[in-house]
Amino acid sequence: MDIIPTFGDELVATIRPSYELLSGILNRPENARVIRATKRETLPYGPHKRHLLDLFTPRDSAVNPSGDGLRPIFIFVYGGGFKAGDRTIPEVEGDLAYANVGSFMADKLGYKTIIMDYRTIDHGAKYPSGGDEIDMVFDWLEKRNVGKPRRDVYIMGNSAGAAHVITWLFEPAYGESVKRLTSGQGDLKLKAAASVGGPFRWYYKDMTDTFLQSILVTYYGDEKKVDENAPTEVAHRAIDSSGENVSKTRPPILVAVSEFDPEYMRRSGKEFAEIWEAAGGKVEHWIVKGHNHISPVLCMGTGGEREEAWAHEMMKRLQDLAH
Template structure:
């Protein structure tokens, strides 16, 4: 049985909530945990976009992955004007801590228990930027390999975040939001994913989970260009480029909205296979 949106839970001492979705029962098997971090341009976004989508988005994303055996957690996080950089990433950190400390909230009836050695994070657009910032910025996590979150999170899936703000100028759409979030355009450019990545010493890259890049075929050109720059920077740090999945026939928004419709889901099936490979590698190392 698949249980959808079984719980909405407060995970920090404010009104910030997360939704937990439960997979079908699987006897004697633990379930990996997938956090989905929605986007929205830094000043919009919510766990379930209502009433415009009747609550189906992003429940549809969680349902897709829950049906494939994942405990899915969709946390809210602070938005502009209530948030400045890197506060949303700190909210994500607290959501992970909550999940690690509250296993009873991650099971319901006969759903499988959580596998805390198999945590994954998938962010879209601004949400993906917050995910990467969590692991790349010195203010968000301890810079030590034994940090629990760094040990537990096996992979991050980055869906077309704004990797590189170098081309953004005054007058661009949303530039005022960026300035509010980062405290200025220069600060935004200095702390985008590309520039955060450049400041990570090679010997510290082991503290960044393995990355999967996902981009839609019909992304805006500047986002595609930024992805090329980011992949090149990762390759220079690690000696190998990150795996990239292209969601064919989709734009920046449609690939997530298509999930649970039975059409246009191929990219997400590829994400599932990528995660399965990480799980297999972990199992081999454990033997």
């Protein structure tokens, strides 16, 4: 953990050394063996070839966060800058990421865990397709849970995945789904949502990364829409159109930003939390000490107490927000 701060907070500069460091730790035989031992099924949730998810089931001896009830569900929406990303990423050898997240959440924390693929721009993704696919996963889950006791669900988005989660929470197209799930009127109860390293504003005109600019234009449609449909602006529109009712129809939100995330993510995450709190939303802004943009999710499954502490803390904070 002590080496991660030395990589700095510039995103491009942190990527390679972070992956190399944490891939090596995940590939230690004792860690790889644990990750691969977790029960995993790959299932379709929709018609596109990218509409696949991995479902990780805890071992019987794993703690049950719900006590004697049905195990809660944890949905992980990975990042990748709208262009990359997969349930299994090549940057970590041995096909261990993001199985590391599924294994950790299932066997260490006791959650049935879903890691979902979704379309990227290379598969024709256009805003708000990320929200569409999160909605499809919830529909898939509801159909599987018909006739069973109500099951609690938590969702976490990382980086671009966090942008998709906020899109889903606040775009009007998903309002009825989010309202139903938040209220627990159906077969599922959405307890809380987490953004980890999420970009809430893009500051498009200030960008020096022209490659990212081109990706954002491809996904959002044009330069104007990049900023208009940034997560904070989507939430702003929902607040303006729904007034005080908006906070009653959304789940609590944890805005987690790493100490060494890029500055614009730290700044925009804090701004979003302040705006949502002022609108009556239940929200917490949390600086994850010692981590950068890449390290949190790759530290899950490393077996290190310090490395994994943030994930234990995240779930504690989500549970506290939900009550």
